[in-house]
Amino acid sequence: MQGLTWWLCNFRVCEVLFFENQKDRRVLVTLTNNTLPTLEDVARVARVSTATVSRCLNRPGQVSDSTRDRVMRAVEELGYTPNFGARALAAKRTFTIGAITPTMENAIFARGLQAFQETLNEAGYTLLVSSTGYDPQREAEQIRNLVARGADGLLLIGYERDPDIYAFLEARKVPYLLSWAHRPEEKHPAVGFNNCKSMTELTKAVLAEGHREIGIISAQMEGNDRATDRVKGIRVGLHEAGLDPQRAPLVETPYSVENGANAFEEIMRSAPQTTAVMCVNDVLAVGAMNRAHDMGLDVPLDVSITGFDDIELAKLVKPKLTTVHVPHRLMGSLAAQQLMRFVEKTEAPQIRNLASIVEKRETLAKPRKNVDIDLVLR
Amino acid sequence: MQGLTWWLCNFRVCEVLFFENQKDRRVLVTLTNNTLPTLEDVARVARVSTATVSRCLNRPGQVSDSTRDRVMRAVEELGYTPNFGARALAAKRTFTIGAITPTMENAIFARGLQAFQETLNEAGYTLLVSSTGYDPQREAEQIRNLVARGADGLLLIGYERDPDIYAFLEARKVPYLLSWAHRPEEKHPAVGFNNCKSMTELTKAVLAEGHREIGIISAQMEGNDRATDRVKGIRVGLHEAGLDPQRAPLVETPYSVENGANAFEEIMRSAPQTTAVMCVNDVLAVGAMNRAHDMGLDVPLDVSITGFDDIELAKLVKPKLTTVHVPHRLMGSLAAQQLMRFVEKTEAPQIRNLASIVEKRETLAKPRKNVDIDLVLR
DNA sequence: GGCGGAACTGTAAGCGCTTACATTTACCGA
DNA sequence: TCGGTAAATGTAAGCGCTTACAGTTCCGCC
Numbered sequence: 001m002q003g004l005t006w007w008l009c010n011f012r013v014c015e016v017l018f019f020e021n022q023k024d025r026r027v028l029v030t031l032t033n034n035t036l037p038t039l040e041d042v043a044r045v046a047r048v049s050t051a052t053v054s055r056c057l058n059r060p061g062q063v064s065d066s067t068r069d070r071v072m073r074a075v076e077e078l079g080y081t082p083n084f085g086a087r088a089l090a091a092k093r094t095f096t097i098g099a100i101t102p103t104m105e106n107a108i109f110a111r112g113l114q115a116f117q118e119t120l121n122e123a124g125y126t127l128l129v130s131s132t133g134y135d136p137q138r139e140a141e142q143i144r145n146l147v148a149r150g151a152d153g154l155l156l157i158g159y160e161r162d163p164d165i166y167a168f169l170e171a172r173k174v175p176y177l178l179s180w181a182h183r184p185e186e187k188h189p190a191v192g193f194n195n196c197k198s199m200t201e202l203t204k205a206v207l208a209e210g211h212r213e214i215g216i217i218s219a220q221m222e223g224n225d226r227a228t229d230r231v232k233g234i235r236v237g238l239h240e241a242g243l244d245p246q247r248a249p250l251v252e253t254p255y256s257v258e259n260g261a262n263a264f265e266e267i268m269r270s271a272p273q274t275t276a277v278m279c280v281n282d283v284l285a286v287g288a289m290n291r292a293h294d295m296g297l298d299v300p301l302d303v304s305i306t307g308f309d310d311i312e313l314a315k316l317v318k319p320k321l322t323t324v325h326v327p328h329r330l331m332g333s334l335a336a337q338q339l340m341r342f343v344e345k346t347e348a349p350q351i352r353n354l355a356s357i358v359e360k361r362e363t364l365a366k367p368r369k370n371v372d373i374d375l376v377l378r
Numbered sequence: 379m380q381g382l383t384w385w386l387c388n389f390r391v392c393e394v395l396f397f398e399n400q401k402d403r404r405v406l407v408t409l410t411n412n413t414l415p416t417l418e419d420v421a422r423v424a425r426v427s428t429a430t431v432s433r434c435l436n437r438p439g440q441v442s443d444s445t446r447d448r449v450m451r452a453v454e455e456l457g458y459t460p461n462f463g464a465r466a467l468a469a470k471r472t473f474t475i476g477a478i479t480p481t482m483e484n485a486i487f488a489r490g491l492q493a494f495q496e497t498l499n500e501a502g503y504t505l506l507v508s509s510t511g512y513d514p515q516r517e518a519e520q521i522r523n524l525v526a527r528g529a530d531g532l533l534l535i536g537y538e539r540d541p542d543i544y545a546f547l548e549a550r551k552v553p554y555l556l557s558w559a560h561r562p563e564e565k566h567p568a569v570g571f572n573n574c575k576s577m578t579e580l581t582k583a584v585l586a587e588g589h590r591e592i593g594i595i596s597a598q599m600e601g602n603d604r605a606t607d608r609v610k611g612i613r614v615g616l617h618e619a620g621l622d623p624q625r626a627p628l629v630e631t632p633y634s635v636e637n638g639a640n641a642f643e644e645i646m647r648s649a650p651q652t653t654a655v656m657c658v659n660d661v662l663a664v665g666a667m668n669r670a671h672d673m674g675l676d677v678p679l680d681v682s683i684t685g686f687d688d689i690e691l692a693k694l695v696k697p698k699l700t701t702v703h704v705p706h707r708l709m710g711s712l713a714a715q716q717l718m719r720f721v722e723k724t725e726a727p728q729i730r731n732l733a734s735i736v737e738k739r740e741t742l743a744k745p746r747k748n749v750d751i752d753l754v755l756r
Numbered sequence: 757g758g759c760g761g762a763a764c765t766g767t768a769a770g771c772g773c774t775t776a777c778a779t780t781t782a783c784c785g786a
Numbered sequence: 787t788c789g790g791t792a793a794a795t796g797t798a799a800g801c802g803c804t805t806a807c808a809g810t811t812c813c814g815c816c
Binding site: 414416417418428429432433436460461463464465467468469470 | 771772773774775
Binding site for chain 4: 427428429430440441445466468470
């Protein structure tokens with residue numbers, strides 16, 4: 001029987017004859033090159049035109065009950081699945097939304113995207129995700145790729161990208177929405193939060209504890225407006241407090257725990273008087289905490305450390321990380337709603353600025369006076 | 379000028395006349411419904427047939443230099459991007475690989491997939507990812523979806539799924555590869571590791587420390603062969619050591635830190651004599667560690683805890699988590715290679731079993747004798 | 757019985773691309 | 787100069803689907 005099944009794979013059911021007597025049901029078969037069954041095959045089996053089959057699948061209400069039954073049975077029989085490309089070609093609509101993220105390895109994006117996808121799925125859309133590895137070149141490719149694939153709309157992370165890309169999207173009239181960032185001065189449709197302002201809030205909290213010597217660890221700022229704005233936010237905070245932002249040591253390094261650790265050591269060696277190190281995200285901050293521990297520095301007694309994003313990890317490390325909480329799931333799901341509305345009504349979505357809040361936890365405290373940091377550094 | 383550009387969007391360049399004198403270059407334009415430019419538009423502008431344009435794009439060697447220049451200039455001029463659906467329809471080939479994961483929020487899958495994608499990209503393939511939320515129903519949908527989208531091949535996680543799905547893939551002759559698991563007795567093409575055996579190894583290490591009262595925290599095992607096999611691995615280890623596997627308390631709970639914590643408490647309350655808790659993944663283990671701490675239990679003095687996967691977090695928590703290291707990136711990239719070979723030669727890939735190794739770190743130690751655990755539990 | 761209109765179904769023209777095959781052009785040696 | 791071959795290009799037939807439009811069927815009612 002196994003053999004027969006296999007053998008039948010090389011045929012295609014061509015016609016099914018139904019008799020009153022259910023037991024006398026014959027199947028006509030033709031030899032084919034064994035490709036997927038098509039609408040036409042279904043039509044043939046159901047003894048209707050391809051148009052009717054198509055209607056059955058897309059607007060079942062327009063078809064009579066008996067016909068629909070017959071067609072559905074044929075669909076079942078053949079295991080028919082519509083060819084997506086052909087459908088998109090003919091209907092000029094794909095019910096697909098594309099999202100392009102810098103990386104999938106970052107919990108931040110993963111969480112927001114998950115929510116984005118869930119909201120999309122509920123409304124019958126499919127999400128296509130691709131990642132760029134923080135490479136603008138690759139981002140441009142992926143955007144073209146998703147547009148070529150017929151994405152009805154696009155979700156992009158952040159503002160900063162070649163104007164040509166925006167021109168391309170504009171010219172093609174592809175609805176797009178930016179996320180994970182919100183800049184009041186920009187006019188692109190966006191659902192995000194104000195990275196700069198959020199960081200200024202956190203900086204105020206740090207300053208309120210009495211810190212005056214603050215170090216900064218950032219992800220690479222080139223082409224990454226989230227990092228840029230967060231650093232800017234710190235500087236604004238310092239400036240407003242009457243401090244010179246340019247004095248604060250800054251280390252830029254790719255996003256990883258290990259790099260955060262190294263950056264921390266670099267700062268503490270070059271500016272031993274530092275009592276607080278602010279990181280533009282939690283992962284770097286956790287790296288900094290680790291290294292602090294290895295160097296024999298107590299957090300927060302010797303040095304306070306802060307992060308940004310409030311990933312799950314922030315609450316798991318000890319001491320618990322002070323950071324900025326961002327409503328990722330809300331953002332994802334709101335973005336999905338706005339983008340779908342945009343796609344369907346060709347009506348620009350409203351720009352949304354979501355609130356973020358400072359999560360003051362254990363890694364931030366008043367600085368211990370007169371630490372002989374040089375001792376620690378051998 | 380801005381206005382002009384916008385206005386021009388509603389037209390389509392129809393013909394470009396080149397004169398010797400570069401400055402005298404005129405553009406003929408027609409009013410269109412402002413859709414994407416097509417192959418035909420390019421052909422018209424370049425004054426060649428659509429076949430030639432197609433060849434230019436796909437097999438440039440077959441076209442003379444001068445023609446190719448002209449065509450490429452037209453492509454540039456119009457900002458032409460081939461329509462993916464149409465291309466797939468005509469060529470019956472998409473250079474797209476689909477991957478279906480239970481979730482994107484899990485670092486485990488993210489890391490392996492990233493490597494998978496990188497290897498694919500190098501070879502000119504595009505990866506389409508979609509996630510199921512551990513729902514078999516949704517997985518079936520997504521598989522059909524990706525097949526309908528013309529995926530040349532599919533990457534699936536684990537073995538356990540409705541036989542109908544395998545039948546579907548078999549009948550459609552869609553190359554697929556399983557990953558994140560390897561069962562010697564199964565014949566499906568797979569690149570993964572032996573979850574059961576790996577866990578037995580770890581169990582031996584736990585037993586070697588002198589533990590005899592072992593609790594188990596698992597993700598939900600229904601439809602999840604990774605979890606099933608890991609639990610089985612523990613039981614095999616216990617059995618081989620002459621212990622009764624059925625006596626070990628087991629709590630099944632969805633994958634999350636909080637759930638791990640609750641499960642840990644449940645075990646310790648119902649079986650206070652437990653000296654080691656083995657979790658089927660690191661996230662559950664970290665939750666268990668947290669709750670242990672909250673309950674005033676010292677890890678590993680009062681209770682040892684182990685995980686599985688060796689996610690980044692494992693090295694970041696304190697004490698560091700004893701776990702099983704899995705070569706996720708290697709697995710992803712190997713899977714990509716195998717799958718591409720499968721797709722291209724229609725030749726079944728070899729089944730690969732990757733080595734995993736026990737990472738003995740700080741959460742596993744000899745049990746402290748005679749702990750009065752009841753005291754701790756109020 | 758016949759008529760009007762609603763409900764259903766069929767016909768066929770594409771959607772944008774690839775490619776087998778036909779045709780043209782270029783180039784070579786006799 | 788001319789035939790012959792190879793290289794370049796054009797022609798046109800689909801790929802599998804949707805949908806405008808046309809045709810058919812079926813009612814209810816005069």
